[in-house]
Amino acid sequence: MARTARLLAAEDPPPPPAAAAERPRPAAAGSGLRSLSSAASGLWDRLSVLGAGVSKLEKALGDHFPEGERYFGLENFGNTCYCNSVLQALYHCIPFREQLLEYYATYKNTEDSEDNLLTCLADLFAQITLAKKRTGVLAPKRFVQRVRKQNELFRSYMHQDAHEFWNFLVNDIIDILEEDCRTANSSPETTPEEVSNGAANALANGARERPLVTLVHRTFQGILTNETKCLMCDTITAKDETFFDLSIDVEQNSSLTSCLKSFFSTEILNGEDKFFCDKCSSLQEAHKRMKIKKAPHVLVIHLKRFKYVEQLSRHKKLSYRVVYPLELKLGSMSEDADCEYSLFAVVVHVGSSPNHGHYVSQIKSHGNWLSFDDDTVQISEESTLQTFYGSSREHCGGNTDHGYILFYERLGGKS
Numbered sequence: 001m002a003r004t005a006r007l008l009a010a011e012d013p014p015p016p017p018a019a020a021a022e023r024p025r026p027a028a029a030g031s032g033l034r035s036l037s038s039a040a041s042g043l044w045d046r047l048s049v050l051g052a053g054v055s056k057l058e059k060a061l062g063d064h065f066p067e068g069e070r071y072f073g074l075e076n077f078g079n080t081c082y083c084n085s086v087l088q089a090l091y092h093c094i095p096f097r098e099q100l101l102e103y104y105a106t107y108k109n110t111e112d113s114e115d116n117l118l119t120c121l122a123d124l125f126a127q128i129t130l131a132k133k134r135t136g137v138l139a140p141k142r143f144v145q146r147v148r149k150q151n152e153l154f155r156s157y158m159h160q161d162a163h164e165f166w167n168f169l170v171n172d173i174i175d176i177l178e179e180d181c182r183t184a185n186s187s188p189e190t191t192p193e194e195v196s197n198g199a200a201n202a203l204a205n206g207a208r209e210r211p212l213v214t215l216v217h218r219t220f221q222g223i224l225t226n227e228t229k230c231l232m233c234d235t236i237t238a239k240d241e242t243f244f245d246l247s248i249d250v251e252q253n254s255s256l257t258s259c260l261k262s263f264f265s266t267e268i269l270n271g272e273d274k275f276f277c278d279k280c281s282s283l284q285e286a287h288k289r290m291k292i293k294k295a296p297h298v299l300v301i302h303l304k305r306f307k308y309v310e311q312l313s314r315h316k317k318l319s320y321r322v323v324y325p326l327e328l329k330l331g332s333m334s335e336d337a338d339c340e341y342s343l344f345a346v347v348v349h350v351g352s353s354p355n356h357g358h359y360v361s362q363i364k365s366h367g368n369w370l371s372f373d374d375d376t377v378q379i380s381e382e383s384t385l386q387t388f389y390g391s392s393r394e395h396c397g398g399n400t401d402h403g404y405i406l407f408y409e410r411l412g413g414k415s
Contacts, residue, residue: 084361231285246300299408
């Protein structure tokens with residue numbers, strides 16, 4: 001489940017000069033690591049900072065502008081709003097940002113380092129963190145070029161899917177760190193602690209006692225348990241699988257909690273779907289259910305708003321109204337019933353079709369909600385999140401801005 005299958009590659013015709021895939025937008029609106037500063041010597045020679053007219057945000061925040069924080073918009077290269085919206089959510093995921101900056105500080109200046117998606121992402125995060133100005137616009141050109149080089153799907157100027165990009169990014173980062181680990185373990189000059197910001201225990205022969213734990217695993221990985229109970233002998237068969245996000249079916253006029261309860265509900269296996277019980281040595285009726293065995297530090301929830309309709313022979317966007325809370329309790333869905341999360345980022349899909357549209361992100365940073373719309377960053381209100389719940393009527397014009405990917409951070413610092 002960790003390697004989630006592709007959801008959808010929503011396609012859009014190549015945009016004209018004023019990109020048709022993007023909606024018109026209004027006018028503009030950490031911790032510092034010592035080692036990072038030294039590793040980033042000369043970084044500003046490579047920065048591509050655009051414009052300076054974003055001071056409205058500083059004026060709006062006034063004395064509430066967080067010390068040491070940076071709020072930068074990202075330039076859109078024709079259709080890269082899907083990328084920008086996810087990057088903003090990741091940058092403002094503090095545990096992920098801090099680990100990525102540590103990686104940057106340790107490995108940026110190594111002699112044999114080669115450009116890959118991870119180094120380009122770390123370089124982009126460092127550019128923002130080390131910026132002399134508190135607000136501005138950056139052009140993530142190297143990162144986008146690397147994305148397009150790595151994955152043919154993102155090379156066109158068609159409308160892309162933000163969740164599919166999220167899956168590609170986290171899985172590619174893991175592949176890079178695992179390759180770093182293999183290379184380092186084969187080198188007698190490298191100690192296990194120096195390997196890829198990971199937590200693998202290397203043995204003398206270069207093998208690992210357990211799978212490498214990367215910065216992605218530490219931040220986003222959870223464990224699901226699939227339990228199947230034979231109704232004849234009551235034997236329970238359990239199987240664990242990891243996940244980096246939960247893809248949840250949505251229903252009209254529902255809540256995120258009810259959608260999650262449906263996702264984790266008990267399924268009856270009977271008829272042609274009977275379960276083969278090893279103890280009974282035969283097919284038996286059974287109950288099957290999932291629960292979260294280990295909750296991640298950051299829980300990412302993908303609302304499945306794009307559904308393939310056979311009668312139409314195409315995907316359709318579900319504008320269903322789904323209310324998502326600011327504070328989320330997993331309760332009986334998790335082995336840790338007291339597990340509680342706080343919402344800090346929402347990637348919003350704008351548009352009535354999966355084939356056309358735009359992505360923006362709503363981010364909570366230091367108690368303030370901000371709207372990131374490519375190169376535009378504006379202060380927002382918590383109440384604005386309600387406008388992204390969806391429509392109470394299926395065929396309803398007007399608002400097409402709907403929450404698509406939700407980022408929740410676990411309260412209490414447990415993982």
